[in-house]
Amino acid sequence: MNLRNIAIIAHVDHGKTTLVDKILHATKVFRDNQDTGDLIMDSNDLERERGITIFSKNAAVTYKDMKINVIDTPGHADFGGEVERVLKMADGVILLVDAFEGPMPQTRFVLQKALALGLKPIVVINKVDKPNCRPDEVHDAVFDLFFHLDATEEQLDFPTYYGSGKNGWFNDSLTEIDNINPLLDGIIKYVPPPHIHHGTLQMQITSLDYSSFLGRIAIGKVARGSIKESQQVALVQADGAVKKIRVKELYVFEGMGKKKVAEVHAGDLCAVVGIEDFNIGDTIADVENPEALPVISVDEPTMNMLFGINNSPFYGKDGKFVTSRHLRDRLMKETEKTWLCVLKKAKAEKVS
Numbered sequence: 001m002n003l004r005n006i007a008i009i010a011h012v013d014h015g016k017t018t019l020v021d022k023i024l025h026a027t028k029v030f031r032d033n034q035d036t037g038d039l040i041m042d043s044n045d046l047e048r049e050r051g052i053t054i055f056s057k058n059a060a061v062t063y064k065d066m067k068i069n070v071i072d073t074p075g076h077a078d079f080g081g082e083v084e085r086v087l088k089m090a091d092g093v094i095l096l097v098d099a100f101e102g103p104m105p106q107t108r109f110v111l112q113k114a115l116a117l118g119l120k121p122i123v124v125i126n127k128v129d130k131p132n133c134r135p136d137e138v139h140d141a142v143f144d145l146f147f148h149l150d151a152t153e154e155q156l157d158f159p160t161y162y163g164s165g166k167n168g169w170f171n172d173s174l175t176e177i178d179n180i181n182p183l184l185d186g187i188i189k190y191v192p193p194p195h196i197h198h199g200t201l202q203m204q205i206t207s208l209d210y211s212s213f214l215g216r217i218a219i220g221k222v223a224r225g226s227i228k229e230s231q232q233v234a235l236v237q238a239d240g241a242v243k244k245i246r247v248k249e250l251y252v253f254e255g256m257g258k259k260k261v262a263e264v265h266a267g268d269l270c271a272v273v274g275i276e277d278f279n280i281g282d283t284i285a286d287v288e289n290p291e292a293l294p295v296i297s298v299d300e301p302t303m304n305m306l307f308g309i310n311n312s313p314f315y316g317k318d319g320k321f322v323t324s325r326h327l328r329d330r331l332m333k334e335t336e337k338t339w340l341c342v343l344k345k346a347k348a349e350k351v352s
Helices: 016-026 045-050 077-087 105-116 135-148 181-190 324-351
Strands: 003-010 057-063 066-072 092-098 120-126 160-164 169-171 202-211 215-224 226-228 232-236 242-246 249-254 257-260 263-265 269-273 283-286
Touching (some): 003 016, 003 077, 003 105, 016 092, 066 181, 077 105, 077 202, 092 105, 105 120, 135 160, 160 181, 169 181, 202 269
Parallel strands (some): 092 120
Antiparallel strands (some): 057 066, 202 283, 215 269, 226 263, 232 242, 249 257, 249 269
């Protein structure tokens, strides 16, 4: 199948969205003279203000007759639910690491999710043009991270690319070139094609979009069978309820946008219009044989608390408890003393 689904994961500010920009430009998504600006995929105002990716976004490019679906994932643990959902659509991941900072906590968090799903990793060490960069040490640190996250032998045998997203080059060695073609060739070579299951339609909704013209749009990866425009399908919800609905319109990703199609086959990502009452994790299935895919499990929010031994300077010097009654009594005594002073002063002035 001439199709690859790749997700890009990295710590905040390691150059993930810049890499996506270079992929879009290298595959001629835009005209050579078109002014697109930087951080193309971070279209949300808050994302541009803070310089981070919050919402997952999809793009599709064509390179050497191969369609590559690129999924730009959030790089922060606070958006873990978004990360877990979108990784379900990928068959491989690009792990982007800064050549000076190396693997960071958020890198570990997202990589652990990807390895647990059995995704094939490609390591990209970015910003090798920075002063004091240490690409060889970072490569060893990445290998140690994979090992501690219980990566399989196949995952430990990851290909590595070096380069500078800002200057627009990536290579499988530290030799500077003028393009990112070696990385695109590596995606085709190392990322496996989607694994196709035979049977009737199954598509899990992993994210959503909204249009003021079309309403809510369900986005996901067709895991089995195919889905067609105007087809009657079943929506299997998390509580087991099954609703019969009809697909109004069907889109696949092309460039930075979507293209309307009549049918989408297993392995590809698509957007479905016409389903109103859906939730993330619901399954679009065959109306005659509605089989649900396993519900996506998302880590629950947690709060960490540390209880330590009291080692303050006042340890062991506990005093008496002060209550509101004590404060009231003390206030009355102070008030009484004040009035006595006033009376004594008035009496002395009268005598004189």
